[in-house]
Amino acid sequence: MRRYVHSFSLILLFLTMTHATSRAQSGWKQHDMDRPRPPVVTPAPPTAPVPPPSDALLLFDGTDLSAWEAHVGGPGAWTIEGDYMEVNRRSHQPAPWKVGDGYFEVVPGSGDIRTRQAFGDIQLHLEWAAPEVIEGDGQGRGNSGVFLMGLYEVQILDSYDNPTYADGQAAAVYGQYPPLANAMRPPGQWQTYDIVFRRPRFGAAGQLLAPARITVFHNGILVQDNVPLFGVPLWLQHLPYRPHADRLPLVLQDHGNPVRFRNIWVRELPETLPEAPADAYLAGITLPANVLDRYVGRYGSWEIRRDGDVLRMHFFGPLWLELVPLSTTRFTLKHTAGMLDFDLDEEGTPRRVTFTLGGVPMP
Structure with missing residues (x-):
């Protein structure tokens, strides 16, 4: 839970305008004790830390906090300049938490810590344990x-076995979404979070184009399913979105309890998909019905039939896939990289066909 506020006047400024927004999004008041709590689901027993994948950035290797630094001012240490939210101030001070045998632990009262590196869209793996x-x-x-x-x-x-408001329990998107299940292991045992985060998108003029989205697995159980965030969650309020940098550090909170952490790694996700080449979909030609009929028949385990002015090819099961003619000798499977090359006799009748998928011959 976020304990920090940047200024009391800022809370008063936004509290009224955001209260209606947060309630309208969920139908519940923030931190409503009458909001149903998620069902308890017993997860699998804890295991030893699983090594990170090859493309992951290790944020804690069990020995030191070199990837982290002190976060001066707590999670609420942002400023608002006009319509822009600035949260990327560097402290350049060592992270003040305690490192133990393969873990590190919050030193109550020492303040939050943050990664030295900034991130946007990520997959985050984090393991933590509440005090035994x-x-x-x-x-x-x-x-x-x-x-x-x-x-x-x-x-x-x-x-x-620790009741609290539903939107503030473990794996909640704080103040917005309770988890779909309470997947806690007992205190002292290691918990795992696997989080997929997509940052909010802002336009050139600072307008919100797409909200942030979060998916969370708690101890292997889905508890947040690609939920859209409706602003910045705070204690007793939600701030509306304001534009900020595309990459910002992760922060772990000192809330006064000696929570432990281990095996933290992150994978940066592509923020845009590769664009297809302009000629990815080849333009087809039109062949008359009497020409299409020449291709109808069986070719080994495959079969071609005509449906009106369209040829379809059968591979297996109920699937009949549309063929798009590029010439009298070459057809493509619609919307795929499949290609059929026909060997025609002098009268234009197919003698055999070669099928390739992405340039690889298929049996």
Whole structure:
């Protein structure tokens, strides 16, 4: 849970305008204790840390916090200049948390930490453990948080037999979405978060083009399913979107509890898909019905038939795929990289056909 506020006047400025927005999005008041809590699902037992994939950036290797630094001012340490939100201030101070045997631990009161590197769209793997000795209850028990881009929080909390408001328990998108299930292991055991985060998109004039989206697996169980965020979640409020940088650091929160972390890695995701070449879809030609009829028949295990002015090819099961003629000797499977090359006799009747997929001959 976010404890920090940049200024009380800023809360008063946005509280009224964002209260209606947050309630309209979910139908529930923020932190409503009457909101149904998610069902308890018992996850698989914890395992040893799984090595990261080859393209992952390791943010903690079990020995030091060199990938992290102190985050001066807490997660709320942003400023607003006009219509722009600035959260990317560097402290250049070492991360003040304690490193143990393969893990690091929050030092209560020392402040939050943040990655030295900034990120946009990512897949994040993070393992954490609430203190084995139970102290406190509700939001005061095993509380921390992971803030994507330093702004968008996935809650960390000991929610094992520990009632609290639904949108503030473990794996909630804080203040917005309760998890689909309470997948907690007991305190002291390692929990895993696997998070897919897509940053918000802003236009050249600062307008919101697409909201941030988050998917979360808690201990292997889907608990947030590509949910759109309706602003920046804060305690008792939501700030409306304001444009910010495309890449910002991750932040881990000091909420006064000695929560432990290990095996943290991130994969940067492509923010745009490769554009197809202009000639990806080849223009077909029109062949008269009497010419199309020449191709009808069986070719080994394949069969071609005519449906009106379209040829279709049967491979297996119920599938009859449309053929698009590029010439009298070459056809393509519509919307695919499949290509059929016909060997014709002197009268234009096919004698045999060669089928390739992406240039690779198919049997």
